[in-house]
Amino acid sequence: MPSSETSVDNIPQTSGTERTGPVRSETATGIVYGFSAYGLWGLLPIYFIWLMPANSIEIVANRVVWSVIFCLLVITVTRGWAKVGDAVRNPRILGVLAVAGALIVVNWLTYVFAVTTGSAIEASLGYFINPLVSVLLGVIALKEKLRPLQWVAVGVGFVAVVVLTVSYGKLPWIALVLALSFGLYGFVKNRVGGKVDAITSLSVETAVLTPFALAAMVVLTAMGQATLTGLGAGHFWLLASTGVVTAVPLLFFGASARRLPMTMIGLMQYVAPLLQFIVAITLLGEHMGLDRWIGFGIVWLALVVLTFDSLRSHRHLARLRKRALAAA
Numbered sequence: 031m032p033s034s035e036t037s038v039d040n041i042p043q044t045s046g047t048e049r050t051g052p053v054r055s056e057t058a059t060g061i062v063y064g065f066s067a068y069g070l071w072g073l074l075p076i077y078f079i080w081l082m083p084a085n086s087i088e089i090v091a092n093r094v095v096w097s098v099i100f101c102l103l104v105i106t107v108t109r110g111w112a113k114v115g116d117a118v119r120n121p122r123i124l125g126v127l128a129v130a131g132a133l134i135v136v137n138w139l140t141y142v143f144a145v146t147t148g149s150a151i152e153a154s155l156g157y158f159i160n161p162l163v164s165v166l167l168g169v170i171a172l173k174e175k176l177r178p179l180q181w182v183a184v185g186v187g188f189v190a191v192v193v194l195t196v197s198y199g200k201l202p203w204i205a206l207v208l209a210l211s212f213g214l215y216g217f218v219k220n221r222v223g224g225k226v227d228a229i230t231s232l233s234v235e236t237a238v239l240t241p242f243a244l245a246a247m248v249v250l251t252a253m254g255q256a257t258l259t260g261l262g263a264g265h266f267w268l269l270a271s272t273g274v275v276t277a278v279p280l281l282f283f284g285a286s287a288r289r290l291p292m293t294m295i296g297l298m299q300y301v302a303p304l305l306q307f308i309v310a311i312t313l314l315g316e317h318m319g320l321d322r323w324i325g326f327g328i329v330w331l332a333l334v335v336l337t338f339d340s341l342r343s344h345r346h347l348a349r350l351r352k353r354a355l356a357a358a
Contacts, residue, residue, distance in 0.1 A: 060289025064298045067282035070275070072305025075153075075314065077275060078145045081268055084257045086142040088250050089272065092258065093138060094236050094243035096273030101233040104277065113230045123222050124234065130218045131235035135242075137211040144204045150310035151318065155194070156208025157303035158329050161336055162187040163213035171217060179339035183332045190328035197321040228284040232277060296340060300333065 081089050105111055117123045144153035162184055168174040176184070194202050219231070226234075250256040258269050287295055307326075310316045318326075 056289045060286045061294075063282045064286035064290060064295060065301065067279040067286060068298055068301035069305065070279040070282070071302040073309065074141075074275070075145045075150045075306055075309045077268075078142050079314065081265075081272075082146055083261075084265075084269065085250075085255065086139055086146055087246055088256060088258070089142045089146075089269070090135060090138045091243040091246040091250070092269045093272040093276055094135070094239045095247070096270050097232065097236045097276045098240050098273070100273035100277050101229055101236065104229055104281075105233060108229070110227075110230060113227065114233055117226050117230055117234050123226060126218055126221045127226070127231060127234040128238045130215055130231070131238045133211050133215040133218060134235060135239055137208060137215060140204060140207045140211065144208075145314075148314070148316060149204050150306060150314055151316045151322070152198075152202050152204045153208060154303040154306035154310060155202060155326065155329065156205035157212070157306070158300070158326075158333065159187055159190070159205060160209045160212050161299070162332060163209045164216060165336070167213050167217050177339055177343065179335055179342075183336035183339065186328060186332035186335060190325050190332060193328055194322065194325035197319070197325055228280050229277070232280060297337065 078089060084092075105114060117127065141153050141156075144150060165176065165180055165184060169176060191202065191206075194205075222231075247256060247258070258266060286298075311318060
């Protein structure tokens with residue numbers, strides 16, 4: 031999943047000057063890129079199941095290392111080393127991306143652990159409630175004032191967590207860790223705004239994590255738990271492909287965000303957790319009792335309220351801008 035663009039209100043509007051072709055053609059291209067990105071993210075549970083018996087630590091360690099290698103190739107081909115150098119030489123940007131890397135590795139570890147231990151449904155819940163977490167982070171960290179319907183959505187989301195806690199017999203910690211880590215990741219990434227593009231950001235974040243990932247791979251090998259080279263060429267290339275699987279959807283998302291308005295991107299964000307949810311029930315055979323259906327239904331109600339409010343606010347701001355332009 032993407033980072034700072036997880037909430038409808040957080041996605042930057044694309045200006046008309048950035049469009050190089052007819053608006054309709056650019057919009058259609060953006061929709062294709064957007065659905066490709068969210069579709070790939072939504073199908074990740076299937077891919078991680080294929081990687082078993084590799085455990086979550088080995089999968090994430092490989093994901094970091096192979097992502098760095100893939101990013102280096104892309105940067106070389108696109109001649110983007112100057113951007114990487116600028117990011118690394120700027121202490122503020124480097125610090126922010128290092129923190130972002132730490133947060134995303136927590137997110138990746140939790141998600142892969144969930145999928146490989148039969149908790150993919152709860153993992154999808156984490157990404158469903160992430161927009162609500164992003165709203166709360168805005169209140170807590172940025173002292174933003176919520177609109178009435180945003181408060182309603184947050185309140186309904188809290189009720190859903192209570193219902194699901196009763197259903198699971200414990201806090202749905204996987205969902206909460208995923209939502210919090212991803213929400214904080216987006217919040218941290220917003221600190222650098224548009225100063226760093228997607229491939230540069232991923233390169234620096236994973237480069238910071240690479241020494242730890244390599245150490246984890248060495249330890250797993252010493253303990254006899256590494257599977258990278260022990261299960262044949264097919265398994266090796268599946269693990270090596272984690273770099274492509276990580277970077278390509280992100281690049282697709284960046285291409286989509288440059289072409290589409292923020293409202294459309296915001297609505298498309300639900301494709302990924304919805305696909306993850308469907309995959310968990312249909313292909314992975316995870317059970318959904320009535321109480322969990324009720325809990326998820328309450329979450330979806332909160333998202334409907336939040337999305338409705340965001341769309342209404344966007345239209346209101348658009349009308350105000352139009353009036354201002356007409357009066358100028």
